[in-house]
Amino acid sequence: MSVQIEDSEVDIVIAALHPNLTPFLEAWRPFFSRFHIIVVKDPELDSDLQIAPGFDLKIYTKSDIEAVAKSSSINFSGHSCRYFGYLVSRKKYVISIDQDSLPAKDPSGLVTDAVAQHITNLATPATPFFFNTLYDPFRSGADFVRGYPFSMRCGVPCVLSCGLWLNVADYDALTQSVKPNERNTRYVDAVMTVPVGAMMPASGINIAFDRLALGPALLPGVHFTGEGKRRWETLEDIWSGLCAKVVSDHLGFGVKTGLPYVHREGDGTKPHGSLNKESEKVKLLDDALPFFQSVKISRNATSAVDCVAELSGMVREKLGAVSPVFASAANAMDEWVNLWKSVGAQAE
Amino acid sequence: MATSGSVPTTPLLKDELDIVIPTIRNLDFLEMWRPFFQPYHLIIVQDGDPTRTIHVPEGFDYELYNRNDINRILGPKASCISFKDSACRCFGYMVSKKKYIYTIDDDCFVAKDPSGKQINALEQHIKNLLCPSTPFFFNTLYDPYREGADFVRGYPFSLREGAKTAISHGLWMNIPDYDAPTQMVKPLERNTRYVDAVMTIPKGTLFPMCGMNLAFDRELIGPAMYFGLMGDGQPIGRYDDMWAGWCMKVICDHLGLGVKTGLPYIWHSKASNPFVNLKKEYKGIFWQEEIIPFFQASTLSKEHDTVQKCYNELAKQVKENLGKLDPYFVKLADAMVTWIEAWDELNPTASASTATAATNGPAKK
Numbered sequence: 001m002s003v004q005i006e007d008s009e010v011d012i013v014i015a016a017l018h019p020n021l022t023p024f025l026e027a028w029r030p031f032f033s034r035f036h037i038i039v040v041k042d043p044e045l046d047s048d049l050q051i052a053p054g055f056d057l058k059i060y061t062k063s064d065i066e067a068v069a070k071s072s073s074i075n076f077s078g079h080s081c082r083y084f085g086y087l088v089s090r091k092k093y094v095i096s097i098d099q100d101s102l103p104a105k106d107p108s109g110l111v112t113d114a115v116a117q118h119i120t121n122l123a124t125p126a127t128p129f130f131f132n133t134l135y136d137p138f139r140s141g142a143d144f145v146r147g148y149p150f151s152m153r154c155g156v157p158c159v160l161s162c163g164l165w166l167n168v169a170d171y172d173a174l175t176q177s178v179k180p181n182e183r184n185t186r187y188v189d190a191v192m193t194v195p196v197g198a199m200m201p202a203s204g205i206n207i208a209f210d211r212l213a214l215g216p217a218l219l220p221g222v223h224f225t226g227e228g229k230r231r232w233e234t235l236e237d238i239w240s241g242l243c244a245k246v247v248s249d250h251l252g253f254g255v256k257t258g259l260p261y262v263h264r265e266g267d268g269t270k271p272h273g274s275l276n277k278e279s280e281k282v283k284l285l286d287d288a289l290p291f292f293q294s295v296k297i298s299r300n301a302t303s304a305v306d307c308v309a310e311l312s313g314m315v316r317e318k319l320g321a322v323s324p325v326f327a328s329a330a331n332a333m334d335e336w337v338n339l340w341k342s343v344g345a346q347a348e
Numbered sequence: 349m350a351t352s353g354s355v356p357t358t359p360l361l362k363d364e365l366d367i368v369i370p371t372i373r374n375l376d377f378l379e380m381w382r383p384f385f386q387p388y389h390l391i392i393v394q395d396g397d398p399t400r401t402i403h404v405p406e407g408f409d410y411e412l413y414n415r416n417d418i419n420r421i422l423g424p425k426a427s428c429i430s431f432k433d434s435a436c437r438c439f440g441y442m443v444s445k446k447k448y449i450y451t452i453d454d455d456c457f458v459a460k461d462p463s464g465k466q467i468n469a470l471e472q473h474i475k476n477l478l479c480p481s482t483p484f485f486f487n488t489l490y491d492p493y494r495e496g497a498d499f500v501r502g503y504p505f506s507l508r509e510g511a512k513t514a515i516s517h518g519l520w521m522n523i524p525d526y527d528a529p530t531q532m533v534k535p536l537e538r539n540t541r542y543v544d545a546v547m548t549i550p551k552g553t554l555f556p557m558c559g560m561n562l563a564f565d566r567e568l569i570g571p572a573m574y575f576g577l578m579g580d581g582q583p584i585g586r587y588d589d590m591w592a593g594w595c596m597k598v599i600c601d602h603l604g605l606g607v608k609t610g611l612p613y614i615w616h617s618k619a620s621n622p623f624v625n626l627k628k629e630y631k632g633i634f635w636q637e638e639i640i641p642f643f644q645a646s647t648l649s650k651e652h653d654t655v656q657k658c659y660n661e662l663a664k665q666v667k668e669n670l671g672k673l674d675p676y677f678v679k680l681a682d683a684m685v686t687w688i689e690a691w692d693e694l695n696p697t698a699s700a701s702t703a704t705a706a707t708n709g710p711a712k713k
Contacts, residue, residue, distance in 0.1 A: 107462065130640065131555035133517065133609050134524060134539065141541055143534065146527040147556025147590040149640045150633060162488060169489060172501040179498065184489070186496055190543040198550035200486035201502025231501065238502035257488050286506040289485075 001154050002138065005123045009092040011211075012037045012115070013085035017078065017099055017229045019047040026052050027102045031115045035095075040065075040085040042229070044077045060084060068343055072335045073328075075223040079204065080236050083220040083336075086211065087344045093122055094215075095208040098231070101262035104166045107187050117260035118161045118208035121191055125155025126254020128196040135258070136191040158193075159214040159253040160244055163206035168266035170203045173232040174282070180270060191258040196249045199292055202241020205231065206262045209244075210253075216305040216340045217247040221329035224281070230267060235281060239329060242292050247307040250297040280325075287322050291315070309337045358471050358478070362387040365448040365474070368440035372396040373454070378405050380457050384468050388450075391440040393418075396432060413439060425693075428686040433579025435588030437559065441566060441573050442691050448477060449570070450563040455618035459521045462542050472546075472612035473516045473563035480510025481548040481606020491546040491608070514569040514605040515596065518561035519543075520616040525558045527586075527633070528626035531619065546610040551601045554643055557593020561614045568605055570695075571655045572596045574687040576680060583676050584635070585628030591680075594643045599658040602648040631674075638673050642666075656688050663688075 012035050014021070021039065025032065029052070036056050041049055043062035051057065065076050065084050076084050082096055095118050103111050124138040129152050137144045137153070144153050169184040194200050209218060222239040248255050295314060301307045312333035319326035368391045369375065375392065378385060382405070390410035394402050398414035418439050419426045429439045434453065441449055450470055459467045479493040484507050492499040492508075499508055524539040549555050564573060572595050575588035600607055646665055652658045667681035 131549050131553050131609075133519065133555055133558070135543060139541075141537065141539065143524070143526060143530050143537065145556050146525050146530075146558070146586065146629075147593070147636070148527075149636050151637050152640075164488065169498070170501045171498060172503075175498050175501075182496065182498070184496065186544055188490060188543060188545040189541055190545060194486055195550050195553035197552045198486045200488055201500050203488065203500065203502070235502065241502070257486075282505050285502060285504045289504050289506070 001125045001157070003123050003157075005093060005119050007034045008036075010035050010115075010119065011085075011089040011091040011094050013082055013089060013094050013096045014039050014099065015079055015082035015085070015096075016041045016049055017045065017081075019045060020050045021099065022050050022052040024099050024102070025055060028097075029054075031103060031113045035115070036091070038085040038089055040081045042077055042081045060088065064088075069339055072339060074220050074332050074335050074339075076220065078223075078227055078229050079231070079234050080220040080223055082204070083218065086215060086218055087339060089211060092210065092212050093119070093208065094211045095119075096204065097207075097262060098205045098264070100266055101165065101205055101264045104261040104263040106189075112260055114163060114206065114260035114262055117191075118163065121161035121256045121259075122158050122208060122210060124158065126158035126193040126256055127152065127155045128193050128249070128254045131195055132192075136193070136256070139191065156252055156254045157210065157213065158256050159210040159248055160202065160255040161208040162200070162202050162241075162255065162257040163208070163260045163262060164188075164258065165203075165205055165264040166261045168264040170205055170231060170264075172282075176232060177270070187261060188258065191256050194245070194255045194257050199242060199245060200255075200257065201238050202244060202255075204237030204240070205264060206260070207237075213251070213253060214244060214248060214304050215344065216308045216337065217244040219243060219308060219333055219336045221332045221336075222325060223328075223332075224325070230269060235284065238285065239288075242288070243308065243311055243333075246292060246295055246297065246311065247304050250301065250307055251304065284323060284325060288319060288326070291318050305337055305340055308333055308340075312337065358475050360387055361448060361474055364446055365450060365470075366391050366440070366444040366446040367470075368393065368437055368444065368449055368451040369454060370395055370434040370437035370440070370451075371402060371454045374402060375404050375454060377454050377457060378408060382407070384458070384470050388470075389446070391444055393436050393440045395434065395436045413443070421694075422690050425686050425690040428574070428577070428683040428690065430575065430578045430582070430588065431580040433582075433585055433588060434559070435575035435578040438573060438575040438592070438687075441570055442687075442694050444566060447565065447567050448474070448563065449566050449573075451559060452562075452614065453560045453616075455616065456520070456560055457615040457617055459613040459615040461613075467612050467614075469518060469561060469612035469614050470563075473518060476516035476546055476608045476611075477513050477563060477565055479513065481513045481608055482507065482510050483548050483551040483601070483604075483606045484511070486550055487547075490610070491548070494546065511604050511606040512565070512568060513608055514565050514600050515557075515607040516563040517555075517557055517607065517609040518563070518612045518614060519610065520558075520560060521613050523616040523619045525560065525616070528622045528629050529633075531622040531625065535619075535622070542613065543610065546608050549597070549607045549609055554594055554597050554640065555607075555609065557589050557596065559589030559592070560616060561612070562589070569596060569600060569655060571688055571691045572599045572659055574659075574684060577676075577683050583674070584632050586625060587629070587632040587636075590632075594639070595659065595662055598643055598646050598648070598662065599655060602652065602658060603655070635673060639670065642669050656692065659688055660685060
């Protein structure tokens with residue numbers, strides 16, 4: 001059930017939060033150059049972008065966002081600008097990497113191709129219904145282990161590939177304050193499927209997905225007032241990932257985690273200034289947890305956009321009163337569904 | 349939040365852990381494990397011909413049980429212990445008086461990590477068991493309690509204390525644990541990939557538990573670790589550990605206990621004969637398709653608040669739901685009940701154990 005993914009089916013979406021994209025693009029050139037790239041400029045960024053030449057690249061700016069989504073209350077600033085790129089992409093697959101992340105090296109010193117690994121992850125089946133103890137059975141040198149039911153060995157399409165980060169790991173502000181010098185040096189040579197029903201934090205730093213199958217579920221729902229550009233200040237990807245996992249589980253698709261790694265520089269700033277805002281964020285996920293643990297999407301919802309439409313109503317109903325953040329998320333999800341239906345649907 | 353600071357040394361737990369080894373031939377493999385195993389007490393369960401003498405290398409502290417011993421100790425209840433199958437190892441779990449068990453096959457040797465250093469598998473298992481698990485939310489950096497790792501952004505803070513770890517499931521370099529059809533299709537495949545991770549298998553997810561390199565907290569989950577009826581006189585083999593794993597996971601999920609998999613690796617040296625394996629596994633391959641949905645749908649209620657109560661309830665469900673698949677499951681369900689009776693007889697002080705009551709107290713005598 002593996003599929004063949006052509007280069008022409010892939011968009012690489014980059015959120016430009018800082019003006020100079022050249023070092024990033026140059027580092028990724030060997031791996032990006034074959035693909036079409038969408039750069040979405042953070043609408044709050046004033047300076048012009050510096051972009052290395054020689055890429056097949058399209059830039060979207062504040063005026064493009066306003067032209068398409070001006071009446072929407074969705075906040076596309078900061079890290080959330082990438083969702084605009086997901087919306088306007090016309091490809092089947094999207095790969096998105098944060099601007100502070102570069103190609104990583106494996107333990108032998110070889111620079112790894114994160115793009116190729118994400119494509120492999122999406123092209124080979126996922127196995128969400130039973131855990132394989134040798135991880136991805138479709139990797140060369142591995143297989144299903146004794147005791148794995150044969151009827152489940154075809155797997156299901158993988159629609160989301162969540163990669164990881166060496167060097168500066170994706171920790172929240174509190175953890176980073178306690179461990180400011182910790183660096184992730186452990187290269188775990190595995191890809192695995194996150195089982196159906198299991199929830200996970202799907203960091204947006206290094207991610208790829210099947211836009212046709214899951215696109216609408218990667219959504220800009222949560223944006224905090226005064227949220228800055230630092231990853232620890234956001235939860236947009238975490239909220240999006242929880243929704244995407246619920247939708248993927250419902251539609252019978254799979255989500256993988258593990259390889260590829262990127263080498264994340266971070267921006268060197270310390271989170272101490274953000275800690276006063278942390279207490280509200282800290283509570284939010286705990287408040288949302290019972291909802292995501294028990295949410296059931298109806299059988300009528302057979303596409304990602306239908307699922308998100310249903311989810312937004314349930315978020316409003318069950319979480320709207322818990323925090324205004326959730327009430328806004330429900331509104332944003334409704335608007336996202338409308339945008340997706342009018343602008344986002346087609347692929348080449 | 350996971351602990352930071354200097355790396356703590358792992359306690360040996362030499363008075364709190366038994367190593368259970370099933371064998372039919374000899375225990376020469378213990379020589380390689382001597383630096384790691386010698387401090388511990390071994391429980392050797394001798395399968396097959398009880399008149400054969402099993403040679404144990406000098407210097408190990410052990411007790412050995414053959415079939416005559418099993419019959420003598422359990423009387424009629426000995427019928428629940430398999431004969432001519434390594435499933436008999438679970439007798440060792442029952443007679444142990446320790447808090448922790450490590451079980452290993454006699455064709456498993458010390459593996460090396462990518463730096464060439466010998467892996468102390470037992471030490472890693474102890475680390476795994478002493479640290480919490482995280483079954484309620486998947487941490488993408490795997491075990492957050494490992495040195496150099498932590499919970500990632502987005503992991504709910506209310507879940508960061510984790511759950512008690514009941515099982516540590518290790519893996520194998522060299523000969524992977526494949527079923528017979530896969531072995532036949534890929535006779536030369538060897539596992540050469542060292543995956544440097546320990547992770548918790550999420551609540552609600554089943555997995556194939558291999559008994560080759562396995563450790564568990566006997567006080568938390570021991571009664572669920574029955575390896576079923578296999579081997580002589582039985583229609584199936586090579587599903588002993590699988591059966592225990594499925595029962596165990598349903599119970600752990602119900603009681604809020606964690607199951608870890610990943611490190612440590614051992615070096616699995618022998619590939620068993622795939623044709624022999626196919627004969628043993630044949631029925632299991634078909635039955636599995638019914639067994640898995642059964643376990644996935646199995647529910648336990650609040651009144652099932654001890655491992656024994658959970659297990660007896662599961663036995664009832666096995667009889668009701670799988671009995672129609674084959675009469676073997678009726679026999680197996682009865683054997684499951686017999687196992688619990690035998691366990692409680694041999695472990696009277698633990699007969700009312702609950703998951704919450706178990707502590708890291710001194711070892712029982």
